[in-house]
Amino acid sequence: MNQKKAQGNVLFPIFLKIDQLQVLIVGGGNVGLEKLEALLKNDPNARVNLVGISIKKEIVDLSHQHPNISLSERAFQEHDLEGVDVAILATADRKTNLEIKNLARGRRILTNVADTPDLCDFYLGSTVKKGDLKIGISTNGTSPTFAKRFREVLEDILPDETNALLQNLRGIRDNLKGNFSYKVKKLNEVTSSLVSNK
Numbered sequence: 001m002n003q004k005k006a007q008g009n010v011l012f013p014i015f016l017k018i019d020q021l022q023v024l025i026v027g028g029g030n031v032g033l034e035k036l037e038a039l040l041k042n043d044p045n046a047r048v049n050l051v052g053i054s055i056k057k058e059i060v061d062l063s064h065q066h067p068n069i070s071l072s073e074r075a076f077q078e079h080d081l082e083g084v085d086v087a088i089l090a091t092a093d094r095k096t097n098l099e100i101k102n103l104a105r106g107r108r109i110l111t112n113v114a115d116t117p118d119l120c121d122f123y124l125g126s127t128v129k130k131g132d133l134k135i136g137i138s139t140n141g142t143s144p145t146f147a148k149r150f151r152e153v154l155e156d157i158l159p160d161e162t163n164a165l166l167q168n169l170r171g172i173r174d175n176l177k178g179n180f181s182y183k184v185k186k187l188n189e190v191t192s193s194l195v196s197n198k
C-alpha cells in the first residue's frame with residue numbers, strides 16, 4: 001500500500017487570496033468551466049486567465065459578468081505562464097497537460113491537473129461558506145463524491161445565524177484590552193457554552 005495512504009490525509013490546507021494571485025486555467029471545456037465556477041463561487045473577484053483552443057459559451061458569459069476574468073481563445077503558449085501563481089490544467093489531452101505541468105514546475109508554479117492526482121501539487125476541495133466562515137473538505141483524493149455530499153450536509157446543518165455569531169465575537173475581540181493570554185482566556189469563556197452543552 002502507498003505510504004501516504006497508510007498515514008491518512010497528510011495534505012496541508014491553506015486559504016488563498018485569489019483576488020490578489022493570478023490563476024491560469026488551460027482548457028475551455030466542461031472541466032475548465034467547473035474549475036472556473038469553483039473559483040468564482042469562492043471569490044467573484046478571482047483573477048483568472050483562461051486559455052482554450054475552443055471556449056464554451058458558459059465561460060464566455062461568466063467572463064462578461066466578472067471583470068477579473070480574461071479569456072484567450074487559442075492553444076496554450078509558454079508565455080501564458082508568465083506572472084502566474086497557480087495553474088489548473090483541464091485540457092482533455094493527458095500529454096498536453098503533462099507538457100504544461102512540466103513547464104509550470106520549471107517556474108515553481110503550483111499546479112492542479114484535473115483528473116490526474118499524480119501530477120497535482122494540490123487538490124481542490126469542497127467548500128462550505130457562511131459569511132466569514134469557510135470550511136474546506138478533502139478526502140485525500142479518495143472520494144470526491146463524499147466531499148461533495150458532506151459539503152451538502154454541512155450547508156444544511158450550519159444555521160444562517162453562524163455569521164452573526166462570528167461578527168459578535170469579532171466585536172468582543174476588538175473591544176478586549178489586555179495581553180494575548182488574557183484575550184484567549186476571555187474569548188474561551190464567552191464561547192464555552194458552544195462546546196459544553198453536549
Ligand SMILES: C[C@@]1(CC(=O)O)c2cc3[nH]c(cc4nc(cc5[nH]c(cc(n2)[C@H]1CCC(=O)O)[C@@](C)(CC(=O)O)[C@@H]5CCC(=O)O)C(CC(=O)O)=C4CCC(=O)O)c(CCC(=O)O)c3CC(=O)O
Pocket residue numbers: 034035038112113114115116117120122123124125126127137138139140141142143144145147148151
Ligand atoms: C484528487 C482530485 C484532484 C482535483 O481535481 O483537484 C480529484 C480527482 C478526481 N475526481 C474525479 C471525479 C469526480 N470529481 C467530482 C467532484 C469534485 N472533485 C473535486 C476534487 C478532486 N477531484 C480532488 C480530490 C478532492 C478530495 O480529496 O476529495 C471537488 C471536491 C472539488 C472541485 O473539483 O472543485 C469536486 C466536488 C465539489 C463539490 O461539489 O463540492 C465528482 C462528483 C461530481 O461531479 O458530482 C466526480 C465523479 C464521481 C467520482 O468519481 O467520485 C476523478 C475520476 C474521473 C474519471 O473517472 O474520469 C478523479 C481522478 C481520480 O480519482 O483518479
Ligand SMILES: NC(=O)C1=CN([C@@H]2O[C@H](COP(=O)(O)OP(=O)(O)OC[C@H]3O[C@@H](n4cnc5c(N)ncnc54)[C@H](O)[C@@H]3O)[C@@H](O)[C@H]2O)C=CC1
Pocket residue numbers: 026027028029030031032051052053054055056074075076090091092093094096113114115116
Ligand atoms: N478531476 C475532475 O474533476 C475531472 C476531470 N476530467 C478530465 O478533464 C479533462 C477535460 O475534460 P472536459 O473539459 O470534459 O473536455 P473538453 O473536451 O470539453 O475540453 C477540453 C478543452 O481543452 C482545450 N484544449 C485542448 N488542447 C489545448 C491546448 N493545447 N491549449 C489550450 N486548450 C486546449 C479544448 O479546446 C477544450 O476547450 C479530461 O481529461 C477529463 O477526463 C473529467 C471529469 C472530472
